[in-house]
Amino acid sequence: MKYGLVGFSGKMGKEIIEVFSEYCHQLVAKFDRTHREVQEKPDIILDFSSPEALKETVELSKKFLCPAVIGTTNLKEQDISMLNELSALVPVVYSSNFSVGINVIKNILESFKLEFSEWDIEIIEFHHRKKKDAPSGTALFLSESLGNVPIHSIRAGGIFGDHKILFANEGEVIELSHRAMSRKIFALGALKAAEFAISTKASFYTFRDVLSKKR
Ligand SMILES: NC(=O)C1=CN([C@@H]2O[C@H](COP(=O)(O)OP(=O)(O)OC[C@H]3O[C@@H](n4cnc5c(N)ncnc54)[C@H](OP(=O)(O)O)[C@@H]3O)[C@@H](O)[C@H]2O)C=CC1
Numbered sequence: 576m577k578y579g580l581v582g583f584s585g586k587m588g589k590e591i592i593e594v595f596s597e598y599c600h601q602l603v604a605k606f607d608r609t610h611r612e613v614q615e616k617p618d619i620i621l622d623f624s625s626p627e628a629l630k631e632t633v634e635l636s637k638k639f640l641c642p643a644v645i646g647t648t649n650l651k652e653q654d655i656s657m658l659n660e661l662s663a664l665v666p667v668v669y670s671s672n673f674s675v676g677i678n679v680i681k682n683i684l685e686s687f688k689l690e691f692s693e694w695d696i697e698i699i700e701f702h703h704r705k706k707k708d709a710p711s712g713t714a715l716f717l718s719e720s721l722g723n724v725p726i727h728s729i730r731a732g733g734i735f736g737d738h739k740i741l742f743a744n745e746g747e748v749i750e751l752s753h754r755a756m757s758r759k760i761f762a763l764g765a766l767k768a769a770e771f772a773i774s775t776k777a778s779f780y781t782f783r784d785v786l787s788k789k790r
């Protein structure tokens with residue numbers, strides 16, 4: 576497919592370019608703060624940048640009438656409303672975390688949330704020292720299934736993204752944890768989402784929707 580990428584010069588942008596090229600997909604439009612280049616109409620737009628870029632991403636998706644895959648975190652309510660409005664026109668896939676593992680954990684939390692109602696629950700997330708937002712979008716995503724529990728953010732080194740959910744009562748402790756061993760897992764998830772989005776109808780999708788429909 577021919578894709579456009581907002582945030583192409585960033586850490587995730589570079590990973591997406593590498594993974595997509597391995598599958599012979601062509602980067603035809605690229606945007607960052609200082610660079611805007613459109614070689615030809617993209618089949619899809621991906622955005623792994625910053626919340627300030629989202630308005631332009633939505634405008635590009637409307638201009639080219641193409642689906643959008645959005646991975647940028649720290650989006651506010653009005654940003655999500657903008658994506659919901661766009662999804663009336665084109666397929667939109669939005670996820671704070673395009674790894675399969677985090678979405679499996681999300682399914683587990685959704686299935687067992689009643690069992691944990693009497694437990695103390697806390698989330699600890701670890702990311703690289705250059706991450707701009709805290710808490711992580713993933714931690715917020717997981718906390719939505721847990722009643723918005725306390726989240727602790729650690730920023731250190733080049734950590735790609737670790738998340739731990741601690742459940743404790745008077746007699747027991749359970750820990751659910753996930754570690755991203757590279758950014759490639761997110762780029763592969765974004766690819767899965769893009770392949771899904773270019774062949775489905777206009778609506779608002781999560782990555783869990785993509786994974787369940789992929790079965
Ligand atoms: N959903 C998921 O699975 C994942 C999501 N993420 C999220 O992706 C986002 C990017 O992460 P990361 O790549 O590490 O960040 P980086 O800071 O490395 O890259 C950000 C990119 O976005 C560009 N950018 C920033 N602001 C704008 C703007 N206003 N207009 C256009 N381009 C802009 C930057 O351009 P410039 O260099 O010119 O400033 C840069 O290319 C974050 O929100 C992060 O949380 C990250 C990993 C996985």
Ligand SMILES: O=C(O)C1=N[C@H](C(=O)O)C[C@H](O)C1
Pocket residue numbers: 648671672702706710711712713714735736737
């Ligand atoms: O900034 C990152 O690197 C990541 N951000 C996402 C988040 O905020 O949850 C996803 C992943 O943890 C990596």
